[in-house]
Amino acid sequence: MSNPILSEKRWNEELETTSGGDVMTVDGAAIKTSFLVLIMLAVIAGMWSQFWAGQATPFQQLKGYAIGGGIGGLVLVLIGMFLPRFSAVLSIAYSICQGLLLGAITMIFEVAYPGLPLLAATFTSGTLLGMLMLYKFGIIKASSGFMRGVMGATAGLALGVGMLFLLNMFGIGTGMRATLYGNGPIGIGFSVFCVILAALNLVVDFGMIEEGARRRAPKYMEWVGAFGLMVTLVWLYIEILRLLAKLRR
Template sequence: MRSSNPVLSANSMDSFRGEFFPTSQSMTIQGAATKSLILLGLCIGTGSMTFAMTQGANPGAAMPWMIGGVIGSLIFGMATTFKPTWAPTTAPLYALAEGLLLGAISGMYEKMFNGIVPQAALATLGTMAAMLFAYKTGVIKASRGFVMGVAAATGGIALMYFVAMICSFFGIQMSFLYKPSPFSIAISVGIVIVAALNLIIDFAAIQQAAAQGAPKYYEWYTAFGLMVTLVWLYVEILRLLSLIASSKSND
């Protein structure tokens, strides 16, 4: 299974492929699900702290924590990706750091659009539940063609964001990404759909890893990979809701 999520790629399984691990030392789907809930809880915990700071009398107090979250999530995210055996330690640290960042970002959106964060959170959880149901019932199958299509779309989105970032350094703004308009909302909807479809591939990758008898630490690693997709999905839903809210206020 070649996932479009760089974390849950086929190459990440090379470190243990061909080895045999006793049942007590092997990954299980239930174990991966439990680790995913732990990471989500850690992320929500630190996120609640920075979110509360942005809603207080001194919103700027959240900025150092936000910067720390950016640095920490990059360091621990890269460490987990390139050294999966470290995942039992680095994945929880990533979740804590990512929470600091997401909490501050969410707080900023909440300041501008009251009630948007609960909507985005519920939409993210609902989307994950719907994708899991679709995968388990076979409504959507992670076929080779499906995986290649989603991977290509994900790569295109990443390239678009990279070009937008480079252009911003030269004072060029890609307004169709950030300014509210029917076109920008349509693009945002498309990105949310692609992010959601990545969950199907993540579920399949986790199931395959368990079937191949991956070592126990891989539960943390796959939980980390799933969380990366969920973070992306949440941020994109948050952005979509903000575009819709802004569009309505301009009418």
């Protein structure tokens, strides 16, 4: 699998079990994605308003926001995998959680590397627009082979990172983790790979959404598409921010 929300298997199951009624459109999915992004940005802006007002937020509190938002977002994604019909509510809640996560992370990085979060946000927006243009003009096509390759690479990355995390809990593989997440050549190369893979996942998401519209998927699948695209965008931003931080060290 690639994006857990835009799973091809789940997408096909929903198409097979639903007929009649309003159908999804690409424009509808785009509007809902924009709405979710605005919700997330509103939460981030609310957190940053204290920073701009000179009211310092304790690091432990920011850490709590980040952990809570991250865990909450993960739980909502897992629920969304099995209950796609509730994606409207789940995706809004996810955007709020990710607003807390990214708001805390950006404030921490802003203190350590002034201006870096804004640069990462700019690069993320540019990557989104760039990949959308490449997809629209057919330069990069979401063919079945391309999608399988990206999905396989993403699943492999997720499995590897997950296994490394579990091993680290027992004090195993800490050196490898330090290398991958350090600012050496291997660490920077790993981050570049993650950024490229996240960007390619955008094309997979575009393809899934367009395929759903072409096959006249039910209207609520617009929320599923928007939810999945949000998951990829958050991942892309975090990877770009991590890469830029490594280059600044």
